[in-house]
Amino acid sequence: MAEVIVQRACAKLRSAIGDEAVVRSNFIGDLRYMLGALESIQPVLERAEMEPFRSIPVARWLQLACSAACKTIDTVNELHDARPQAAATLTRMLPHLAIVKNAMAIEVQETKKLVMRADEERPSRFPNYYTEITEEPKTRPVSEEAMIFGRGSDKERIIAALLCSTEPNITQEHITILPIYGLEGSGKTTLAQMVFNGTHSLQGYDFRVWFHVSPQLDFHALGNSIICHVLERRQEASDMEGMEGIMKRLHELLHRKKVLLILDDLWEEDSIQLQLLKSMLTFLGDKMDVIVTTSNQAIARNICTVEPYRLNRLSDDTCWEIIKKSIGFEGGEEELEKIGREIASKCCGVPLVAQDLPNWPQHSQR
Secondary structure, eight states, X not given: OHHHHHHHHHHHXXXXXXXXXXXXXXXXXXXXXXXXXXXXXXXXXHHHHHOSSOOHHHHHHHHHHHHHHHHHHHHHHHHHHHHHHHXXXXXXXXXXXXXXXHHHHHHHHHHHHHHHHHHHTOOTTOGGGSSSOOOOOSOSOOOOGGXXXXXXXXXXXXXXXHHHTTSOOTTOOSEEEEEEEOSTTSSHHHHHHHHHTOXXXXXXXXXXEEEEOTTSOOHHHHHHHHHHHHHTOOOOTTSOSSHHHHHHHHHHHHTTOEEEEEEESOOOOOHHHHHHHHHHHHHSSSEEEEEEEESOHHHHHHHOSSOOEEOOOOOHHHHHHHHHHHHTOOSOOHXXXXXXXXXXXXXXXXXXXXXXXXXXXXHHOO
């Protein structure tokens, strides 16, 4: 969870740094520092969150990183809100304007200190987690076995929606964009993976491509990733010189081809950027089926060509099944099962919470 929140904070910072009004403020240097610090801890977060049994220092650091990212998001939001307020008071309340700017400066400095702490207090027992990390980009699905519980019917509905989209419809183009949206940790990526790997139910695709979008929508990287997948070669930074060359190459490769494309973890909120993405995908191939995973319902509504699929929460019983599998509980102890079911009811139907809950008691020990 911390990794996702940090990614969101980085996206917010990039947006603020690119804002002309913010550039004219005195905070741009602080924002750039926070972005660099948060980006530097992202690989550590990914590895630390994958640990099945986290030590107390690692658990506390993850909480610190999460707090720093949340405060960063709040600060950037306040910075954006302060601009119209400052403009409104400029001509009639100059003393008040100074107070607003001073309060904002204090807020930015406090956030910066918290981000610095998260950057400086990385667990020392994981040196390889944040040095010389050379993993491939996330361009293929990764299994989360615990989240598959209770999602079989969701998978069938998604497949049915894609199959229905193949029926002739004069109002519909050759592209189907079906977003899956829901709470963080609800299993959207895992559901998309189940569909992606469902070769028996969904047949006839010439290519299946998985692209991890977060934290920033990059058309160049998306185009290159599709090209490299089709040509079955590793992606290189200098594959194409520009979008015009990429689009031409994609059109050549995907002509008369049927493609299943997964765009995982889309955070882009700008309606213009989403329309450009839609236009780019419409231009590719003779039949494109696109599944988009996002936590934002508004994004789902803006990018879709068919009704978005809302991924609902799991039942308490299903959460209990996930917890049982995580701790290896085989039954026979009524008191433990009673406690376990009570814990399952606190998961709010989110599988990632249920999967991670068994580790929480040891984190709270002092």
